[in-house]
Amino acid sequence: MRTVIYGAGGIGSIVGGHLARTGHEVVLIGRPGHVDAINANGLTLITPAGTYNVKVPAVTSPDQIQFRPDDVVFLTMKSQNTEEALKALKKCTDEVAIFCLQNGVRNEETASRIFKSVYGVTVRIGAIFINNGEVTARMDPAGWLIMGKYPDGTDELVESVGKQCSEANLVIKVVPNIMRFKWGKTMNNIRSAVGAITNEGRAECSELQAMARKEFQDLLNEAGIDYAEDSQIYQEWPAFNVRSPQYASGDAQSSTWQSLTKKSGSVENEYFNGEVVRLALRLGKRAPINEGLNRIMQQMAANGEVPGKYTVAQLKDILLKDVAPQPK
Numbered sequence: 001m002r003t004v005i006y007g008a009g010g011i012g013s014i015v016g017g018h019l020a021r022t023g024h025e026v027v028l029i030g031r032p033g034h035v036d037a038i039n040a041n042g043l044t045l046i047t048p049a050g051t052y053n054v055k056v057p058a059v060t061s062p063d064q065i066q067f068r069p070d071d072v073v074f075l076t077m078k079s080q081n082t083e084e085a086l087k088a089l090k091k092c093t094d095e096v097a098i099f100c101l102q103n104g105v106r107n108e109e110t111a112s113r114i115f116k117s118v119y120g121v122t123v124r125i126g127a128i129f130i131n132n133g134e135v136t137a138r139m140d141p142a143g144w145l146i147m148g149k150y151p152d153g154t155d156e157l158v159e160s161v162g163k164q165c166s167e168a169n170l171v172i173k174v175v176p177n178i179m180r181f182k183w184g185k186t187m188n189n190i191r192s193a194v195g196a197i198t199n200e201g202r203a204e205c206s207e208l209q210a211m212a213r214k215e216f217q218d219l220l221n222e223a224g225i226d227y228a229e230d231s232q233i234y235q236e237w238p239a240f241n242v243r244s245p246q247y248a249s250g251d252a253q254s255s256t257w258q259s260l261t262k263k264s265g266s267v268e269n270e271y272f273n274g275e276v277v278r279l280a281l282r283l284g285k286r287a288p289i290n291e292g293l294n295r296i297m298q299q300m301a302a303n304g305e306v307p308g309k310y311t312v313a314q315l316k317d318i319l320l321k322d323v324a325p326q327p328k
Contacts, residue, residue, distance in 0.1 A: 008076065010127030027065055046136040129258060147178065194209050
């Protein structure tokens with residue numbers, strides 16, 4: 001089985017790099033600068049256990065790959081790029097298993113409209129990707145993956161893929177109810193906007209992050225959507241209690257923070273905080289905290305602004321003004 005990593009940024013390069021260095025066949029699809037650096041000098045994979053130079057083939061689009069019947073594709077691009085990427089992939093192969101190693105809860109639905117065999121994967125990997133040809137894994141083991149067939153169930157393929165990933169320095173669990181875990185991860189992802197906007201550390205951001213999380217949690221409970229919180233996961237599977245180092249002010253943070261830092265022009269928050277807003281609308285309500293975070297993030301990305309536009313105090317004032325009842 002060959003693994004095609006489609007969207008090889010931080011997460012994709014760490015997963016692909018660990019698979020390749022442990023003897024598994026891998027091809028990376030990434031952006032030109034990253035691909036050129038990898039093909040010239042190999043992928044530099046920095047981990048707490050040491051630094052590896054991994055020789056792995058890399059291309060810039062799926063039409064540069066001759067697909068084989070036993071290939072599997074790991075989608076690791078940002079959610080806003082999923083549909084376009086899948087349409088390009090469909091022109092190259094009609095039948096391939098798609099594994100969505102992505103945040104948010106919309107990618108599997110999008111993939112299932114284009115491909116028949118779709119799997120969801122909840123990802124917890126601390127990745128830093130700032131420089132082309134180089135990626136840093138914050139943790140050792142590199143993180144954990146929870147995976148299952150979409151919309152539910154398991155099969156031999158997901159078990160086989162899970163086994164390969166477990167050989168590549170990742171903690172793996174195959175489950176029959178994958179979307180429960182993807183909703184739970186989204187609850188964590190919505191917090192990334194606070195650090196990206198303020199460029200402050202986790203301690204300084206904790207109050208606003210808790211407010212955004214509480215708003216989402218209340219809506220999930222009202223809608224009757226089942227979700228798995230970290231505490232439940234750690235209690236059921238102690239090996240999954242793999243935590244990334246605490247970041248301080250100015251440190252490289254989430255992929256959202258990294259997107260702003262690199263001035264990539266877009267961020268994924270429409271699929272994090274925006275998901276909360278859509279759920280609220282479905283229930284005839286508003287989610288002003290998450291609505292405000294998403295609005296500011298989209299504006300910052302479009303304007304090429306880097307982390308640190310507002311202090312935590314300024315951001316809190318902006319968000320709470322939106323929460324306050326408006327005069328009639």
